[in-house]
Amino acid sequence: MCDPFTMAAVGTAASVGGNYLNSQNALGNQKNAIWASNNANTALQAKENELQKQSSGIFDQTLKPFQGELPGQNLSAAQGGNTAAISGNAPTAAALAGGATTGNAPQVVADSENKSIADRMKTIGDNGARLGALSGYDALNQDTGRNLRDSSNQLGVIGNFAQQDANVGAATRQAAITNSQKAPSPFGDLLAGGGQVLSAGAGRGWFNKSPLPTPTYGALY
Amino acid sequence: MCLSQPKLPQDNSAQIAQQQNDQRQAQIKEGQGNIDTAFSKFDQPYFDNYTKTYEDNYNPQVDDQYNLAKQKEKYNFARAGVLDSTPAIFGADQLNKDYGNKRQQIASDALGATNDLKNNVANQKSQLYSQNLSAADPTLAASNATASAGTLSSQPQYSALGDLFSGLVNGTNAYMAGQNRSLPPGYATAFAPGGGIPTGSGSGRVVG
Numbered sequence: 299m300c301d302p303f304t305m306a307a308v309g310t311a312a313s314v315g316g317n318y319l320n321s322q323n324a325l326g327n328q329k330n331a332i333w334a335s336n337n338a339n340t341a342l343q344a345k346e347n348e349l350q351k352q353s354s355g356i357f358d359q360t361l362k363p364f365q366g367e368l369p370g371q372n373l374s375a376a377q378g379g380n381t382a383a384i385s386g387n388a389p390t391a392a393a394l395a396g397g398a399t400t401g402n403a404p405q406v407v408a409d410s411e412n413k414s415i416a417d418r419m420k421t422i423g424d425n426g427a428r429l430g431a432l433s434g435y436d437a438l439n440q441d442t443g444r445n446l447r448d449s450s451n452q453l454g455v456i457g458n459f460a461q462q463d464a465n466v467g468a469a470t471r472q473a474a475i476t477n478s479q480k481a482p483s484p485f486g487d488l489l490a491g492g493g494q495v496l497s498a499g500a501g502r503g504w505f506n507k508s509p510l511p512t513p514t515y516g517a518l519y
Numbered sequence: 520m521c522l523s524q525p526k527l528p529q530d531n532s533a534q535i536a537q538q539q540n541d542q543r544q545a546q547i548k549e550g551q552g553n554i555d556t557a558f559s560k561f562d563q564p565y566f567d568n569y570t571k572t573y574e575d576n577y578n579p580q581v582d583d584q585y586n587l588a589k590q591k592e593k594y595n596f597a598r599a600g601v602l603d604s605t606p607a608i609f610g611a612d613q614l615n616k617d618y619g620n621k622r623q624q625i626a627s628d629a630l631g632a633t634n635d636l637k638n639n640v641a642n643q644k645s646q647l648y649s650q651n652l653s654a655a656d657p658t659l660a661a662s663n664a665t666a667s668a669g670t671l672s673s674q675p676q677y678s679a680l681g682d683l684f685s686g687l688v689n690g691t692n693a694y695m696a697g698q699n700r701s702l703p704p705g706y707a708t709a710f711a712p713g714g715g716i717p718t719g720s721g722s723g724r725v726v727g
Binding site: 380383384385386387388389393394396397398399400402403404407410411414415417418419421422425426429433436437440443444447448450451454455458459462463466469470471472473474476477479480481 | 525526527529530531532533534536537540543544547551570574578582585589592593596602603604605607608609610611612614615616618619620622623624625626627629630631634637638641644645648649652
């Protein structure tokens with residue numbers, strides 16, 4: 299049973315087994331690292347996707363006033379609002395009366411003044427509408443600029459979050475990989491080392507049961 | 520026992536970083552909420568009120584100057600003896616035109632000033648958002664927002680209106696004076712260039 303050849307074979311097998319255990323350990327660690335890395339990347343990706351969805355929503359909302367019928371409608375609304383505000387501050391016909399006539403004015407003169415005031419009220423109204431239409435462009439432009447700035451603020455915050463998440467994500471990934479690693483098992487090395495010792499011992503004759511007969515040197519004569 | 524597999528120490532650095540990041544993001548969101556709350560008073564009614572306040576400041580000045588000019592012009596018409604006449608109606612209409620334009624210009628200026636105010640508010644808010652990101656400190660963001668919101672209303676300078684109608688009244692006055700000095704059609708002054716003693720036949724005769 300414990301002949302040198304058997305022990306050499308057992309030693310070799312133990313050495314191979316030990317090396318196999320070590321390589322399995324390394325392979326397991328490698329697999330764990332890949333899984334940990336994938337999981338960390340997936341978690342980060344999910345976060346980034348959520349932020350990206352928020353950004354897209356804000357951007358779509360910002361883009362909306364520039365699409366379809368809305369630009370024209372918004373301009374009309376701005377012009378209408380400005381025209382109403384400007385025309386609303388125009389003087390009344392009653393305020394314009396009495397600048398050229400007295401109570402004793404002949405009817406024809408009074409009628410003439412009334413007509414003059416009515417005509418003037420119309421031109422004032424027309425001027426107000428023109429001024430409102432003109433300033434409506436500026437009002438809409440400035441309103442658009444403020445909306446853009448507002449969405450830039452929000453997108454800036456989301457971008458900042460995404461950047462920070464990416465920075466932390468890299469560290470998280472590295473830590474996940476580190477934490478997924480197992481310390482190498484001592485059994486592999488022990489087995490391999492023991493096997494080698496066993497093989498070497500067999501070679502050296504540690505396991506010879508009956509040593510070869512020792513030659514005797516006697517006198518032949 | 521001593522051959523048992525050794526355990527590696529746990530790397531908690533990422534967990535700590537993640538916690539700090541979550542905390543920072545929560546602080547930024549809280550800071551944003553504080554900024555939005557502080558600026559919520561700058562709504563459309565606030566700006567509408569500003570527009571009205573602007574008009575209320577300048578309208579009485581225009582009205583006062585118009586009424587004064589109208590009265591002066593009416594005196595001028597009376598002195599010229601043209602009250603209740605077509606020239607007076609024409610003169611009054613020119614004054615009314617200027618008055619209408621000025622009133623509407625006030626409204627237009629009010630809208631422009633309101634837009635400026637909206638832009639200032641948006642700028643301040645934008646700066647605070649930026650500061651909030653850097654500081655990630657909601658308490659600082661809130662105090663800055665309150666301070667900014669408080670100082671916004673004291674920026675523009677409002678000058679009094681100049682004399683709006685005197686040029687027109689003086690012009691009308693000069694026109695009426697000129698009308699008074701002019702001779703009726705068919706008469707010419709002997710001293711005007713190219714003028715001379717009227718010629719032709721008449722019913723008068725020179726005696727002696």
